[in-house]
Amino acid sequence: MNYFDDSFAFIRIMRPTILGVVAAAAFSALTSPAVAASCPVLAYLCGFVDSNGSYTGLNVPGANRTMPNGINDSGQIVGAYFNEPAPSEANSSGFLYSGGTFTNLQVPGASYTGPIGINDFDKIVGFYHVGGSTNFNGFVYSNGTYTTLTAPGGQTIPYAINNLGQIVGQSGSGGFLYSGGNFTNINVPGAALTDPYGINDLGQIVGEYYTSTGAKAYLYSGGTFKTLGVPFSGAILTVAYGINDLGEIVGYYTTLTGAYGFLYSGGVYTTIGGPGYTTEEATGINVFGEITGFYSNEPQVVTDAVPEPSTWAMTILGFAGIGFMAYRRKSKPALIAT
Helix, strand or coil, X not given: CCCCCHHHHHHHHHHHHHHHHHHHHHHHHHHCCCCCCCCCCCCCCEEEEEECCEEEEECCCCCCEEEEEEECCCCCEEEEEECCCCCCHHHEEEEEEECCEEEEECCCCCCEEEEEEECCCCCEEEEEECCCCCCXXXXXXXXXXXXXXXXXXXXXXXXXXXXXXXXXXXXXCXXXXXECCEEEEECCCCCCEEEEEEECCCCCEEEXXXXXXXXXXXXXECCEEEEECCCCCCCCCEEEEEECCCCCEEEEEEECCEEEEEEEECCEEEEECCCCCCEEEEEEECCCXXXXXXXXXXXXXXXXXXXXXXXXXXXXXXXXXXXXXXXXXXCXXXXXXX
């Protein structure tokens, strides 16, 4: 199948017209005073939605840390939340935000569920952990049913799903694309590890890859990997998390003072973020340009070091309780020897 077939041009042109009324209705709920609360406690992680530069808070009621991970074209958002002061899996859960309502997402029997991506057909992907096990398992949630997804190499973490049902993620064998029942490796040539974080309906993939010299963002399109990098003075590394069907990309970049969200559109990088944030990560973008993510004033330790593949899967276990997006930012401390 040619995922870059010209027929997908119809999606790019018609989707805003077809879904505009639905998305506008869903997004209006985010502007309510109850949802648009400021970050509950300084240095805790709080969710946001950015609609054409207008920021709205998105925080699960009673939670100190809310981390939105993905948004679809109807404005539905998935992520994870966490309650202080007891950092444990028992105080965390996944959520779906839809039509002004938060709904818990929990794989039956799991001690932690981390939803990461959602498509326009309400299919959700993520990972779960069962207490007492060292393994993480991927899942696909559809019509009230959770189905386990296991890629070659085990320790499966699906990150995103597009409207064709194609899924990208990470396993013990590296990055993968799951399409039509088959797994295909996604690995940047020469990289020690490749993380595919987002995929659109054209089959374009964004993420980051690691070499002995550090981490870099990439765009995979038409069979070619292209390295991405924020050109701003002082930028240390760039991470790409999400891509919509217009080819717009969101993620974050780091400096010596913190991490900042970015939008890459039409060949131009733009910093996105509210005033005074030392950390902001844009995690998803839909076709209407609505961006979701999280922010904090917590001081950051900036690094672009590379994780050992054998350590990667185990390190994630310790961060499950505070949400997967926080893990993706903080769990890269070890260099790979060359």
